[in-house]
Amino acid sequence: MTVQSGADVRFDKVQKSYDGETLVVKEFTLDIEKGEFLTMLGPSGSGKTTCLMMLAGFEPATSGEIFLNNEPINNVPPHKRGIGMVFQNYALFPHMTVAENLAFPLQVRGMGKAEQEDKIKRALEMVELPGFGSRRPAQLSGGQQQRVAVARALVFEPQLVLMDEPLGALDKQLREQMQYEIKHIHENLGVTVVYVTHDQSEALTMSDRVAVFNDGVIQQLSTPDALYEAPESSFVAQFIGENNKLHGKVEAINGKTCDVRLADGTLLKAEKVNVGAVGTGTTLSLRPERVEFDDAEGMDNVVTGKIKEMIYLGDHIRIRMNVAGNDEFIVKVRNRGQKRDLSVGQSVQVGWATSDCKALDLFT
Structure with a gap:
């Protein structure tokens, strides 16, 4: 499985309000480069997940524009954006086998059966689950289910993958192991990843850059080492490490x-x-x-x-x-x-x- 290059993403003065009065995202402008692993980090209610949902197409922006590969996508429905998505709760179909779960996004795209089987085989090998295609999600551990969720997001070779707290349900040791595995998959494929978490160790471990959110605004956008060594406010210093x-x-x-x-x-x-x-x-x-x-x-x-x-x-x-x-x-x-x-x-x-x-x- 190879992705030649990731997608570039741009938020241009994007705002979001759920009630027409309070802005949960304020004048949000951000450029994400092709092949970059960018993490949106912040406490609950800071606006990071809302930004991810707007990029995925599950939430409309109140104002401003979102671009994917320089094309505006505000009015493009989610299934036509060509974006892979990984959720915290895995969102696997329980009545389907692993192979059937992976086949679903390929079938939606009208892919032939032979090509489906080839892509499913390579996706399972990528997440180190060869031979698991006939199992159902209930027969897998939490870590294995999360690997399948990652494989499903990548099986159709998207240029952009969004991950919303994907490791939150795992125990500490498995969570740390999956951090490295997702980072290695990203490095091998060259896909652009936008990752949301409130876990600062995840952000430091995996990211090329980290956007620290608070109150709907990016407080600092930097590389992990710059965030830790050179915080620009006491909020960032307090949120990143002790x-x-x-x-x-x-x-x-x-x-x-x-x-x-x-x-x-x-x-x-x-x-x-x-x-x-x-x-x-x-x-x-x-x-x-x-x-x-x-x-x-x-x-x-x-x-x-x-x-x-x-x-x-x-x-x-x-x-x-x-x-x-x-x-x-x-x-x-x-x-x-x-x-x-x-x-x-x-x-x-x-x-x-x-x-x-x-x-x-x-x-x-």
Whole structure:
């Protein structure tokens, strides 16, 4: 099975309202490149699934235009858009065998029986289920059913595949395995994939780019590493991975850095991302794994914290501390197999580099 090139997709100032008053998607503009794996990520109600449903044709746009390969598709019915779709609940026909489920989209397209059999055979091999064609969905595990759903979306070789929370019903280990398998299928076929999830680890693992949604608007559109390393707001920093938030006022601005005074009087140095003038408030963002525990002395920022809780997680120890009046300050310490003389209630120094501490939000 080969797809020569994926489709390109464009949303142009698309808006969506279900009640004629409240916009759930606001002035949405986005270009998705051919062969790209783009994930729409965000909390429930953020607008990501609505955008996917409009692209699929299951929901009409209130205003704006959607383009597929530079052709407007707002008035094209779903079955004529040539888009593969994978749902969270698999949506397999229970009374049909696996082969019959895969044959259905081929029959709709008027494909001959011999060609159907060839495409079904190749699709089952692609998802590593050869020989499963005669089984019914009830005879398959959840992971096998999801593989069949993926195969059905790809069997007619679409240029674009939409996936709506496709791994949400699977257990953690199987979900992680399927993430890699779907990514490898995408890489091998060159099909364009638009993927919706609220699971940030899925988004980071699978995507070429991630669009982070909140309140019907893209908050940031970046590669996975840029989202994590260079968030543009505290919402993105908080939604992508674990993050420490510290609030304070800008005391000085020095080129690309700034000094921020916290409520308890602690003065910290941070990278200036989005701050106002001296005297305005800001939110500092700091990843727990960037906090130094053993070699704090000599770091740009050094503070004393009190250990409130320690949790052993195998590859690291998650330590919750009180730092600068914040009882929820998290430090992740790598497990190097060394015995650590740490205990709850102990006061210790922690430190971090200016470049790892981002001043993200402006407020007065």
